[in-house]
Amino acid sequence: MTTTLITGANKGLGRETARRLVEAGHDVWIGARDAAAGRAAADALGARFVQLDVTDDASVAAAVQAVRAAGGGLDVLVNNAGIAGATKSVPETTVDDLAAVYETNVFGIVRVTQAFLPLLEASQNPVIVNVSSGLGSMTLTNDPERVEGSFTTVAYPSSKAAVTMLTSQYARALPRFRVNAADPGYTATDLNGHSGPQTVTEGTDAIVALAQVGADGPTNTVVDRDGNVPW
Template structure:
């Protein structure tokens, strides 16, 4: 049975992905910084809970130890945890405004991925799915027909550009594990102010990749309709 960990899995897209993967027969661990919210979400879904703050080394190390003790391996890691951060005009933005966004969206992803590599290497057809965004795409943020071009989110967008590039670098250098990036698109959750497509639609790309098993590709970036323009 496939064992999957979803960071930030207690609400929104992470919660929907967890629900869908449980329905597909996977064993799902919900990682959440908020222990109360995470446990409640896991109990409601029939998932497992592990306290996991992607910005904290000790928390990540403890989460690895918990899953190692319970399962001994990990098949799929979904790096879903992310924040929008403070929205500021690029010309006025300070490094201090940028730092917390990168700490969660970029450094947190690196911290979690590195820590779980030993358990992933013990898994069956192991893969890492990194949640990126069209806001990190040059093509989409310059296309007037796309919603991404309507927003100026320098901190968030640039952090997601980094997520996509990190994904390609992992894929090139760790061939025994499949690494892919997925863009949920603008999805109606608390994160977007409930604007956009349904949560079910937003979850499709991650769910598809998480259920491909030995057919999982590596080094790709996609949304629910296909390849994500870069």
């Protein structure tokens, strides 16, 4: 059985990804900073729970020990946890604004990935899925016909551009792994005040597909539910 860990999985895209992967036969760990919410989600979905704050070294280290102690190893890591940050104009955005967003969206991925690498390396088919965004694409954000082109902010889009590049560098450094990024698209979640036109099921199509790629599957790609996303 494939064992999968999803960060930020107590709600939204993370929870729906967990639901769908449990349905697909994965042994899923729901990683969540909020223990009560995480346990409730895991109980409801038939998954396991591990307390995991991607911004905290000790929390991540404890999560690694919990997963290792369970004895099932780890085959798939879905780096889903993310925050939008403060809504400010470009001239108003400060270094502190960026630091808060990067701590979760960028440094959190590095912290969790590095910590879980030994478990993933023991898998016969190690897979990493990073949840990025079309808002991190220069092509899409400069296209006035795309919804991504209607947003002009600094912190969140630049953090997702960094996620895409992290994906590429990990893919190049770990050739036995399948490392890809998923763009959920504009999906109704707490992140955007449920303003997105897509359902969470539609928003997780790419994530779920990438979490199930085989050893001969794609790596170093960015995709949404319709196909490749331009960088």
